[in-house]
Structures are given as C-alpha cells and as structure tokens.
Amino acid sequence: HSTGRALVTHAGPPPHIGPSLVRLPKTMAEFDLEVGAAMRLYHGDDGLMPTLQIADLRALQSKDGNSDDPKNKRYRVMLSDGQHYVTAMLSSQLNPLVLDGKLEKFTVVKLTEYLCQTINNRKIIIALQLDVGGKPSDIIGQPIACEQAAASGEAPPPPMGGNQPSAPRTLGAGGNYGQPQNTHGAGGNYGQPQQTFGNYGNYGGGVPGGNYGAPPGGGQPPAGQPAPSYGGYGNNPNQQNIPPQYSNRGAVARNEAPHRITPISSLNPYMNRWTIRVRVTNQPAIRTWHNARGDGKVLNVDLLDSEGGEIKAVCFNDTAEKFSQVFQGGRVYDISKGHVSQVKNKKYNASDFEIRLDNTSLVDEVTDPQAVASIKKIHYNFQKIASIEDAMVGGMVDVIGVVHTVGDLATIMKRDGGETSKRSVHIRDDSGASVELTMWAPHAVDIGGKLEAMVNGGEHPVLAVKNGRVGEFQGKNIGTVGSTNIDVNPDLTEAAKLRHWYDAEGGATATVTTFGGGGGGGGKGDRYVSIAQLKDEIAQIGANPPFWVQCRCHITYIKAPQDSGPYYPACPLQNGDRMCQKKLRFDEAQGSWNCERHSGEHVPHCEWRYILNMTVSDHTGQHWVSAFGDQGDAIMGMKASELHRLYNDNHAAYEQALQNANFTSHMMKLKVKEDSYNGETRPKTELSRIEAIDYVAESKRMLDKIAKLHAGQSIDEPRPPARGSMGMGGAYGANAGMNGGAPPPAYGAAGGFGGQGFNNDGGWNQGGGGAGGTYNNYGGDAGGGWAGGGGGGG
Numbered sequence: 055h056s057t058g059r060a061l062v063t064h065a066g067p068p069p070h071i072g073p074s075l076v077r078l079p080k081t082m083a084e085f086d087l088e089v090g091a092a093m094r095l096y097h098g099d100d101g102l103m104p105t106l107q108i109a110d111l112r113a114l115q116s117k118d119g120n121s122d123d124p125k126n127k128r129y130r131v132m133l134s135d136g137q138h139y140v141t142a143m144l145s146s147q148l149n150p151l152v153l154d155g156k157l158e159k160f161t162v163v164k165l166t167e168y169l170c171q172t173i174n175n176r177k178i179i180i181a182l183q184l185d186v187g188g189k190p191s192d193i194i195g196q197p198i199a200c201e202q203a204a205a206s207g208e209a210p211p212p213p214m215g216g217n218q219p220s221a222p223r224t225l226g227a228g229g230n231y232g233q234p235q236n237t238h239g240a241g242g243n244y245g246q247p248q249q250t251f252g253n254y255g256n257y258g259g260g261v262p263g264g265n266y267g268a269p270p271g272g273g274q275p276p277a278g279q280p281a282p283s284y285g286g287y288g289n290n291p292n293q294q295n296i297p298p299q300y301s302n303r304g305a306v307a308r309n310e311a312p313h314r315i316t317p318i319s320s321l322n323p324y325m326n327r328w329t330i331r332v333r334v335t336n337q338p339a340i341r342t343w344h345n346a347r348g349d350g351k352v353l354n355v356d357l358l359d360s361e362g363g364e365i366k367a368v369c370f371n372d373t374a375e376k377f378s379q380v381f382q383g384g385r386v387y388d389i390s391k392g393h394v395s396q397v398k399n400k401k402y403n404a405s406d407f408e409i410r411l412d413n414t415s416l417v418d419e420v421t422d423p424q425a426v427a428s429i430k431k432i433h434y435n436f437q438k439i440a441s442i443e444d445a446m447v448g449g450m451v452d453v454i455g456v457v458h459t460v461g462d463l464a465t466i467m468k469r470d471g472g473e474t475s476k477r478s479v480h481i482r483d484d485s486g487a488s489v490e491l492t493m494w495a496p497h498a499v500d501i502g503g504k505l506e507a508m509v510n511g512g513e514h515p516v517l518a519v520k521n522g523r524v525g526e527f528q529g530k531n532i533g534t535v536g537s538t539n540i541d542v543n544p545d546l547t548e549a550a551k552l553r554h555w556y557d558a559e560g561g562a563t564a565t566v567t568t569f570g571g572g573g574g575g576g577g578k579g580d581r582y583v584s585i586a587q588l589k590d591e592i593a594q595i596g597a598n599p600p601f602w603v604q605c606r607c608h609i610t611y612i613k614a615p616q617d618s619g620p621y622y623p624a625c626p627l628q629n630g631d632r633m634c635q636k637k638l639r640f641d642e643a644q645g646s647w648n649c650e651r652h653s654g655e656h657v658p659h660c661e662w663r664y665i666l667n668m669t670v671s672d673h674t675g676q677h678w679v680s681a682f683g684d685q686g687d688a689i690m691g692m693k694a695s696e697l698h699r700l701y702n703d704n705h706a707a708y709e710q711a712l713q714n715a716n717f718t719s720h721m722m723k724l725k726v727k728e729d730s731y732n733g734e735t736r737p738k739t740e741l742s743r744i745e746a747i748d749y750v751a752e753s754k755r756m757l758d759k760i761a762k763l764h765a766g767q768s769i770d771e772p773r774p775p776a777r778g779s780m781g782m783g784g785a786y787g788a789n790a791g792m793n794g795g796a797p798p799p800a801y802g803a804a805g806g807f808g809g810q811g812f813n814n815d816g817g818w819n820q821g822g823g824g825a826g827g828t829y830n831n832y833g834g835d836a837g838g839g840w841a842g843g844g845g846g847g848g
Contacts, residue, residue: 085105085187086105087105087106087134087136087195088104088106088135089135089137090135090137090211091105091106091135092104092106092133092135092140092200093135093200093203093204093211095133095170096200096204097177097211098177100169100170100326103164103166104164105165106135106162106163106164107133107162107163107190107193108131108132108134108160108161108163109131109159109160109193109197110130110131110132111130111131111132111159112129112130113127113128113129114128114129114130127149127152128143128144128146129143129144129152130143130144131181133163133179134194134195134197135197136194136197137195137197137198138197138198138200139197139199140177140179140199140200141179142178142180142181143178143179143181144157144181145182148181148183151186156186160190161186161187161189162187163185163186164185164187165181165184166183166184167181167183167184168180168183169182169324314329315330316328316329317330317359318361318363319363321365321394321407322394322407323395327390329388329389329390330357330359330365330388330389331360331420331429332357332358332359332365332386332389333357333358333359333385333386333426333431334355334382334386335357335364335383335432335433335520335539336354336536336537338353338355338383339353340352341353341536350370350371351371352368352369353368353369353370353373353374353377353378354536354537355368355377355381356537357409358429358430358433360428360429362430362433364405365407365408365409366405366408366409366537367408367410367411368408368411369410377411380419385419386420386425387417387418387419387420388418389409389415389417390416391414391416392409392410392411392412392415393409393412394409395408395409432520432541434518434520436453436518436548437451437453438483439455439481439487440483440485440567442487442489442532443487443530444600445524445530446524446598446599447525447526447728447729448523448525448730449523450521451519451521451522451523451524452519452520453481453489453519453522454483454516454517454518454519454549454552455481455482455489455517455552456482456483456515456516456517456552456555456561457479457481457505457508457509457514457516458480458488458514459479460479460509461477461478461629462477462506462652462655463475463476463498463503464476464650464652464653465653466650466653474494474495475494475495475498475499476493476494476495476498477492477493477506478490478491478492479493479505480568481517482561482564482566483552483555484551484561486566486567488566488567488568489530489531489532489568490531490532491519491522491531492525492531492534493533494533494534494535497538497540501540504542505517508542514556515543516542516543516544516549517542518540519532519534519538519539520538520541521535521537521538521539522534522535529568568632581603581604581771582603582606583603583771584605584672584673584770585605585670585671585672585674585677586674586675588677588724588726592726592737595773597726597728597737597738598727598728600726600727600728601725601773602723602724602725602726603723603724603726604721604722604723605672605721605722605724606721606747607671607719607720608670608671608672608719608720609668609669609715609716610671610676611668612666612667612668612689612715612716613666613667613668618701619694619708620664620665620666621662621663621664621665621694621697621698622637623637623638623640623660623662623663624637624638624661624662624663625637625649625657625661626657626659626660626661627649627655627657629651629652633661634652635683636649636650636652638657638660647659647660661695662693663682663683663694664682664683664686664689664694665680665681665686666680666681666682666685667679667680668680670722677739678739680739680740680741681741681744682741685741685744689744690715691714691715720746720747721746721747721752722741722745723741724739725741726738
C-alpha cells in the first residue's frame with residue numbers, strides 16, 4: 055500500500071480481536087454496535103455506555119385503565135448488540151421520544167444511563183437516559199436472547215475498560231488492537247489504563263513504540279522510507295523505553311468511586327453505588343430500647359440535600375456509637391456505601407426510603423464553603439392547617455401558624471412507670487382553622503416554656519413546625535416526636551404573611567374551625583350511596599385517604615356496656631379554643647375528678663358525653679357506625695347527662711330510651727377512615743352529621759335514579775380520585791427536571807417493582823394478596839418516573 059498502511063479484510067472478526075471490540079460487517083460499520091454489551095448488561099455490568107439497536111418496542115397493557123393516556127404508557131424494549139438481546143424498560147421520562155416518533159423499532163441508540171436489577175431471579179434493565187442515532191431498515195444480525203445464551207452455558211464476557219489477564223506472547227512488543235498485554239515491550243493496549251510513560255496504544259504490534267500502521271513484525275518502517283508523519287499514539291522517538299506498568303498483573307478492579315453527587319430524590323433500593331451530599335438537620339442522639347429480644351441502641355439522622363430532598367439515616371448498636379461521634383447538627387457530609395431500603399413504618403418517617411448505615415459506610419465532612427452554603431439549614435413543605443383534617447393519622451406534616459394559646463406544663467405517667475412532660479399549644483393560620491400542637495419533652499419544657507412566657511407577655515409568635523406527627527383524639531391534632539423541629543418567629547415569607555394576618559387583618563379575633571370529633575370534611579356534593587356499595591368500596595379500595603358519603607338509613611341496634619351507659623365522663627375545662635373532652639377518672643380517696651391533660655387543676659364536675667356504637671341499615675345491608683357528642687344527642691333525643699340520670703334512677707326508663715332510638719330513619723353523613731388500635735389498622739366509619747330526611751328532595755333524587763335505570767345507566771356513584779393522591783412511595787421524582795437540564799431518574803417506592811413474579815408479556819405482576827397488574831399500576835407520575843402503587847401494583 056502506498057501509504058504503508060496494511061489493509062486487511064476479514065469474513066469475520068480476526069481471532070485476536072477481543073469480544074468488547076468486535077464490529078460486525080456491513081451495517082455494523084455504519085452503526086457501530088458493540089457486540090458483547092448485551093451480555094454484559096445481562097450480567098449486571100453498570101459501567102457501560104453501549105451502542106445498541108432496539109430490536110423490538112411495544113407498549114405494555116395496563117389493567118387499571120390508565121394506558122389510554124400516552125403519557126402514562128410504559129414501554130418494553132429489546133436491546134440488541136447484533137449477537138444477543140436483553141429486555142429493558144424505558145423510564146417514563148423517555149416516553150416523549152416514543153410519542154414523537156424518534157424512538158422506534160430498529161433505531162440505534164447509545165445507552166448513557168441505566169440500572170441493572172435482578173427481580174425474582176429475572177434480569178431487568180431500566181433505561182434512564184439514551185441518545186438516539188440512526189435507523190437501519192431491518193434488524194442487524196440474528197441476535198438471540200441473553201437468557202437463552204446463559205442457559206446454554208455461554209460464559210459471561212469480561213468487564214469492559216479494565217485489563218484482562220495476560221498471556222505470554224511471541225509477537226512484537228507494540229501491543230495489538232484489543233490484544234492481551236505482551237510479556238515484553240512497552241506499548242499499551244487499546245482500552246488499557248493510560249500510562250504516563252512509554253508508547254501507548256500502538257496499532258499493528260512491533261517493537262516498543264510501534265506506530266499506527268507499522269508492519270506486524272516490527273515497529274520500524276522499511277528501509278528507505280521515512281517514518282509516517284502520523285506516528286504513534288504518544289510515541290516519542292527520543293523517549294527512553296520503560297517497561298509497561300501494567301504487564302503481567304492480571305485484572306484490575308473497577309474503580310468503585312461514584313462519578314458524581316447523587317440527589318436524594320434519585321435514591322432507591324436498587325442503586326448500588328451513590329454518594330449524597332447532605333446537611334444534618336436534627337441533633338442526632340442515641341436512643342436505647344428494651345424488649346423481649348434484648349437491648350439495643352439506635353441513631354436517627356435527618357438529612358437534607360441542595361435540591362430539597364430529605365431522607366433519614368439510621369444505624370444500630372456499635373455503628374450508632376461510631377457515627378454518634380461523627381454527625382453533628384447543621385454540618386454537611388458526603389455519605390456513601392449505605393443501604394437504601396423501603397420505610398417499613400410511615401408513621402416514623404416522612405420519606406419512602408431510608409438509609410441504613412453500617413461499619414463499611416463512609417461519612418466525610420464537607421468543609422468547602424461554597425458546597426456548605428448550597429444546602430439550606432432546613433427545608434419546609436408547609437400545608438395549611440385546614441388540610442390537616444384530611445391528613446393520614448400517623449403521617450408527618452410541616453405547618454406554620456400563629457400561637458394563640460399555650461397550656462400549662464403537665465407531668466404524665468408513662469406505661470413503663472417513668473414520667474414525661476407535655477404541653478398543649480393552639481396555633482391558627484389564615485385558612486380559617488386552628489389545631490392543637492401537643493409538645494412532649496423536651497420541646498414541652500424548653501420551647502414550650504418560652505412560648506408560655508411570650509403569650510403571657512402579650513406576644514403571639516409565629517411557629518414553624520417541621521415533622522409534626524398527625525394524631526386523632528376527638529379530632530385531628532399534631533404532636534412532636536424525636537425528629538420534630540420547631541422554630542419560633544422564623545425568618546420566612548410565610549411567617550411575615552401570617553404576622554400581618556394576625557395583627558392587621560383580624561386573625562387574632564377571627565372565628566376559626568377547631569378540629570373536633572365528627573364534623574369537618576366533605577361538602578354538599580357528597581355522594582349518596584347504599585350500605586352495600588359502601589361496604590364494597592371499603593373492602594375493595596380501603597379507607598385511605600378518608601372519604602365522606604351520605605346515606606339514608608335507620609338505626610337498628612345501639613350497643614351499650616353492661617356496667618354503664620353509652621357515654622363517658624368528659625373534662626369540661628377549656629383546652630385552647632374548645633372544651634377538653636378528655637376522659638376523667640374519679641379519685642375515690644379525694645372525692646374529685648382528675649384529668650390527664652389538666653393534671654393538678656381542680657375539675658369541679660364532669661360533662662357526660664355520648665360515645666355510641668350502633669348498626670345502621672337500609673334495603674341493601676347493615677353497617678357499624680360510631681357517633682359522638684352532639685350527634686348522640688340527636689339520636690337519643692336527650693343529653694347524655696339525662697340518660698345517665700335514668701341509668702341510675704330509673705333503669706326501665708333507660709332501657710326504653712335505648713329502644714326508642716332504634717328504627718328511626720335519618721339522613722346520615724358518614725366519614726370513613728383508617729383507624730389504628732393495638733398496632734392493627736382497620737377501616738372505621740363515624741357519623742359526621744345527622745339530619746331529618748327531606749322527603750321532597752329525597753323523592754326527587756329517587757326519581758332521577760329511576761330515570762337512569764330506565765335508560766340503562768348505573769345508579770351507583772363511584773368514589774372520585776383523591777386530590778393529589780399517590781400510590782405508596784408516591785411519584786418518586788415528581789419534581790424531576792423542574793430546575794432545567796436533564797431530569798434525574800425517578801422511581802416508584804412500594805413493593806419493589808410490584809412484588810411477586812415477572813410475566814412473559816413484559817410486565818411485573820403484583821403477587822401475594824394484591825390484584826395482579828402490569829408495571830403500569832402506579833399512582834401519580836408528575837415529573838416522570840415510576841410511582842409505586844401502594845400495595846396493589848408496583
């Protein structure tokens with residue numbers, strides 16, 4: 055050849071070509087598919103950026119009816135390297151490429167970001183980001199499934215990018231394209247770690263420093279010919295030959311250091327390598343526990359990153375002792391080599407995941423001022439107090455409001471015989487609602503004491519509460535836990551608005567709604583349902599989030615305790631904006647009533663208050679309902695104090711009063727919610743409002759239903775979707791891409807891709823007690839990402 059280059063053609067790849075660099079002929083030359091990449095993906099290699107062809111692309115069918123929306127579709131692809139293909143799922147953030155026609159069958163793509171997972175012994179690739187290339191007219195090669203190749207005993211290919219074990223060679227020293235390192239000579243191989251000395255990457259072999267295109271037998275050009283001007287890669291003719299650094303040393307381990315800081319919003323249990331840069335937002339302290347299985351220690355650390363993502367890190371026993379000396383509130387750390395797992399109990403965690411640290415985890419403090427300043431000291435996700443009525447009991451919320459009243463510090467006896475302190479604080483905001491904040495020690499003592507002094511001095515501060523736990527006793531309330539953060543008069547825009555509302559717009563004297571047992575929620579548009587429909591909905595859909603319905607029914611039975619009536623002695627003292635209503639206990643020795651909330655205060659008398667458990671019926675069935683307070687007055691036709699007097703003075707009249715309440719018809723508004731008792735969660739139905747039947751309006755409603763029946767329409771009103779509700783785990787990454795640039799990956803949380811089993815149609819099926827479904831069973835997908843379907847589908 056006139057240029058000195060050797061032009062060699064092969065019917066197939068030459069025997070010395072490594073599998074990671076095989077190039078197929080014809081169309082492969084144009085699209086440059088990387089043979090061997092599919093098998094590497096199948097065997098879990100997560101350090102590639104391979105060029106592959108989409109051998110097949112199809113939308114998965116959903117059983118939940120959401121697949122009609124193109125944005126909600128899920129797509130399965132088969133990625134081929136010309137010899138093998140591997141099955142993958144496209145993340146929803148790639149859906150626009152499919153919808154715009156840029157991503158089709160036979161399209162060649164470069165996979166730039168992905169996850170390799172093993173779910174129930176099935177290899178799964180999740181494509182997060184890819185670059186679209188050209189599109190051949192047909193499939194390249196005749197690829198077979200990686201599963202088939204693995205089952206036939208085909209060995210997994212060696213990892214890309216690292217050195218392979220060396221073998222003695224008799225060839226020249228320059229190192230062939232794709233060859234193992236020679237036992238002598240200086241030239242580095244293609245793909246070998248770059249050296250700072252010697253001659254690197256010689257094509258064609260030869261003596262040390264062989265040039266690109268040099269004759270195979272040696273590195274010097276033929277006599278009489280000058281050395282080619284294009285020379286060697288890094289070749290310096292005056293440089294002293296130095297033995298290769300990497301020869302005869304076998305495989306070099308992959309560098310496990312993550313390439314970049316990972317946002318908390320991108321963490322999920324299936325990521326192996328990550329590093330997060332976070333600020334500690336609480337004051338970590340070791341807590342101890344004692345139970346039947348023994349004693350232990352735990353350390354909880356609340357973490358916040360620069361994007362506002364939050365997660366909790368936990369460690370136990372010796373690891374807790376170790377990291378308690380490392381973590382300090384307010385400081386910034388890089389954390390890696392922790393295990394991300396699903397939160398088992400949402401009552402103790404506002405996130406879907408948590409990080410488990412062990413003795414191999416790495417925690418390094420960040421001191422760079424710019425990096426430290428990029429993360430806020432605390433991040434709030436405030437919601438209006440009025441919305442607390444619909445919040446899940448046990449859930450965590452952030453609220454901000456003006457302190458209206460502060461109760462006295464009370465000492466409470468704990469079940470283990472110890473004592474603790476509590477204090478009730480009522481806060482209100484411009485949503486027209488007030489809520490009781492129960493502060494437990496230490497918040498009740500230090501911050502509570504400060505608030506008491508400020509209110510007694512005529513000042514009503516603004517209070518920001520981070521991670522308050524929603525409770526329910528005679529209405530919704532908020533309580534502090536170990537991770538709760540309380541800020542008095544914070545420097546926030548929301549605080550300034552509330553300050554103006556309370557001082558200048560009449561917030562101090564405004565009539566606000568205080569959450570109480572019964573009332574609240576729903577509205578005039580509440581559905582009318584039959585008892586049978588209500589029971590079916592509870593059984594099939596559950597009661598989370600709570601919902602309200604109206605039902606025309608009659609009372610069939612009121613359950614009354616044998617040793618007392620259907621009422622209890624309630625505390626009549628004021629607790630902020632409402633009556634306390636806590637159950638009183640009578641002290642026989644002192645002859646007085648005692649209230650747990652108003653410990654040490656004189657309670658002059660008790661206020662008898664109804665607590666009814668009853669069955670209600672209509673023409674379709676029967677259902678248990680609870681009623682309290684004023685609703686009981688309406689049902690019984692008398693105050694609870696009057697019924698109590700009959701119980702003591704005229705038991706026959708008492709029995710007759712209970713009988714008279716039976717078989718009376720009412721229009722009832724019912725609230726259905728989940729209730730936890732002794733660690734068991736079950737649906738509970740409460741009477742929210744009771745009214746006399748408006749027979750004119752009821753007759754019109756029945757005529758409308760009759761007309762629907764004549765027209766062949768259903769008369770059952772289905773439950774509307776909850777506003778903003780998501781499946782368990784939510785739309786992980788709902789805000790992905792909001793700040794511009796490439797959106798981070800987003801994943802669903804619950805159930806680990808749905809649970810049990812992988813079907814042949816490419817969808818993950820929910821198994822073991824849940825309704826089967828494809829991977830599309832998700833709840834909420836705001837910014838691109840898979841959202842866990844809350845126990846039903848993944």
